[in-house]
Amino acid sequence: MRPSRFLGRLRLVLRLVAREIPHSLGQFSILIACIAIGVGSIVAVISLSRSLNEGLGREGRVILGADIAYTLVQREASAAELDILRREGKVAQLSRSRGMARAENPDGTLKDSALVEIKAVDEAYPLAGALALTGASGPEKRPPATLLSDGPDGLPGILADPVLTGRLGLKIGDKLKIGDQTFRIAALIENEPDKLSGGLGFGPRVTMSRAALDRTGLVQPGSLTRFVYRLDLGPGANDAAIRASMATIAKALPDAGWQSASRLRASPQLTRQVDRFTQFLTLVGLTALLIGGVGVANAARAFADRQIMRIATLKSLGATRNFVFWSALAQVLAFALIGTLIGLVIGAALPYAAILAFGHLLPYPLVPGVYGSELMLGLAYGLVAALTFSVLPLARGKAVAASTLFRDAFGSERFRPGAADLLLLALSLAAFAALAVVFASDRWIATLYLGTAIVAIAALRLVAMGVIALARALPRFSSPILRLAIANLHRRGNLTPSVMLSLGLGLTLLVTLTLIDLNLSRQFRSALPGVAPTFFFIDIPSREIGRFETFLKEAAPGAKVEDVPQLRGRIIEVNGIPAAKVSASERVAWALEGDRGITYSARLPEGSAIAQGEWWPENYRGTPLVSFARDVAEGLGLKVGDKIVVNVLGRRITATIANLREVRWQRLGINFVMVFSPNTFAGAPHSFLATLALPPQTGRTDEIALARKVAAAFPAISSVRVRDALDAVEGIVSQLALAIRASSAIALISSILVLAGALAATARTRQHESVILKTLGATRRTLLRALLVEYAALGGIAVVFGLICGAIGARFVISQIMNLDFSVPWLTVVSIAFSAFVATIILGLIGTWHLLGQKPAPYLRHA
């Protein structure tokens, strides 16, 4: 009989809810909006991320340029290796290098030079996708192989990025020198199908034939050329065929030391970036949901207060405490469901809107869609957040006694939540935390975020309690407005905690994001001269290093020159575990993917400090030792004494970790994750990397003049002007900043909504009071001014809180997670926080004006 009784009760609860929903829709508009914004922003972020990843997956073959690709650094595949690849399918070869492209004046002197990213291709290019070229008159339709072959003048053709021809003042048909070879520009590159597979380049692209690359003289033993072998398994090769081929090749060539990639995961770097960005924006969405949660709590509390008479009546008619609670909860959840559904629609629509607005800017097509799993996650977030934030406010209703009907005893019952309420709260909190952590790509960050959020909420509650205590202890002011305002802060039914929470969280997030934004932009705009080098010179052949150094000292007498040997190597084993199976933390996973620059040194590099272990003696001759950057080693779970195996130039080298170094990456000096003892690479061919720091007052023209001198004297050495490289990165950062600003706006909109809701709730709960005050002679202006003083006091404290906690949060992100220098431009941040707070208060008060204008008579008559 029990289940049927339960069902009967449930039906009754739902019937009551259905009966009341049409009447209370207006009262719940803020709750609906809060949930909709929170859920909408989370679902928007995860749907967009899914669309990006689906796009990556669908376009994998085009992005990678083939079904499978193997990349070797500093060495070419042997004939035996190529044979094994050819057994699986058609192989296309491609090399990637860097060099200086030079344009000459008619008299043979250097006109200008620029760093270029070189791609050398064979006849099969492109295996997947289409290369879009522009000729002298409209689109160029001839195949790339024809365009790249030697012309009647004996000069090979070259395809160039229009950015390069613009920079050097060249056009189709003009000559261009790279290394020892002169080229004729055959066509301009409009779009490369496989441009994402090479990662971020510092210069514009040129494409040449492999034979022409050999003639440039840039490919030397030890130079940083990458050799890519692209495998086409033929039409109809499914995912299983790709996995099978990869497994066969891996079995046949276990020690090739190459990096493999397949169309199934065409760009792990890009996938990781999408994941990281998703993670960041999801946290912003979660904050919007948390702030919205305060709005939910306010709405639930106001609802419970408004329901006092109804609850008392229901109780006098025989309703139990639980019945009262569950029927109120069902109603709140019903409205939360409406808000969640609105949020789901907004979130699911965003990828489509993104394509309309930014589709042309994206390097590959998005695959928008209504993704069920993302929507389910959003639904869960919305309902769990609503439950978490409404349990306690609604449980207050249980304390309402039926006898309330017989006396004017507002709020005289002291409310203490029962064990069942606390259990429900704990369960829903656990569910919320589980959602946030389990579905996060970086659970450590998500856990950290949750911890921080809990601390922030607790701190804001403490601040609110302090404000209440302080307001109570203050002496009476002579101004009635001040007195009314201060009394409002501390007396029963005050909204100090909810206003503090919503404004405090909103402003904290705003300050955090603003500071991250400002600090990131600053890294790329200033503070570099004198600290960071002006130029990087790469691929300096070891036989030339002495001559090059002498040249630099003569050409730039005041400059500081540093050089280090540079090799490329890949970590293939960590303590006997293959790199692919090592469980590395998300932040340092990059260290195991692909090859890294490595070096050797007899002495501890400048700018580093030993954190653990000892540096080797200068004339060390024993087994290979390696020094690791501390943060990367910790992320990989490595400690002093552990063994790693690296593949360098096709050789497996086992080295023992001798020490961990503290590295300050943001100085942009020469720094390496791994520094080996010098005897490790004795005799191995390698090149050098040099940096040159000009005195801080050096102008742009002097920098460019120096670059030209180097290009003229050492055509094979590539120079990277740090300023240019940073400008390229800043372009990307400014796009990120846009996303950061948009997300700050979402959080702020949530705060404004919550505050508007809190103000409306205040005005409503204090309607009785304001009507009596008006009866006693208060004008609307007086009431408004008192409200203004009250909220200015709360807001001012929230601004201070937001500034302090936001600065702490941003400092953590910038200096601990991103490892960059952190500073607070107080004037900017304070003015942004203050303006946001003023705007919030004004918007909130506009909403309460009409409530204050209520005429007293009708209210007094019905009360």
Place this chain on the structure above:
Amino acid sequence: MLISSPQDKASRDKATQDRAAPDSGLVPPAIEMVDVELSLGEGASRVHILRGVSLTVGRGEAIGLVGPSGSGKSTLLMTAAGLERADSGAVRIAGEDITRLSEDRLAEFRGRRIGIVFQAFHLIPTMTALENVAVPLELAGEADAFTRASEELKAVGLGARLDHYPGQLSGGEQQRVAIARALAPHPAILVADEPTGNLDEETGEDIIRLLFTLKRDRGTTLLLVTHDLELAERCDRIVRLKNGHIVEERAARAVA
């Protein structure tokens, strides 16, 4: 001794009224309503409540407003107190036409000149007794609001209950607080809507005795709505309403 209202305050009020109109022959009545019409509600539910009511109340006079439920007693009271606005006709309080005042000016006028006591007390539940009484004084910008409020509470016998919230007071005590609050700014006019309606007989009697004593000591004009004829007879004059018309006006048979 329940009541200890300072006599000097009453005489000060009297003096204020006299200064306002030096020629006693031209002193305007405390309340003057001329041909007041008032309807409430919207559309089909609109009800014509006051139908051409004219009433003049002299200074210091006590009027008992009686009549059946729905006759318009409370509405007449609220109109005289400036809580309802007449659709037509004139409402003059001490010569000032309040029908022309804006909502906010009216609130200020009310705060200075009119004290109101409700059947349901209408204390602010989140304020202590002392704070409740101090509010109109604070709103009027009085510097010694709390001293005076505490005196007023002592005057109604609640000197020991200053820091209690309305929920912690009995009905009779709450109504005393309401009376102290209504009289604190020394209004020229006190309006009371069924002040004993929510109280038992004995407590009600205490409240009425208090109300009349304070009124007499301060020379306040009183407009009292009641169902209780015996109570009405304690006023100077009885006005009977029916269907929005004044149907009877007569001198009371002095009971008290």
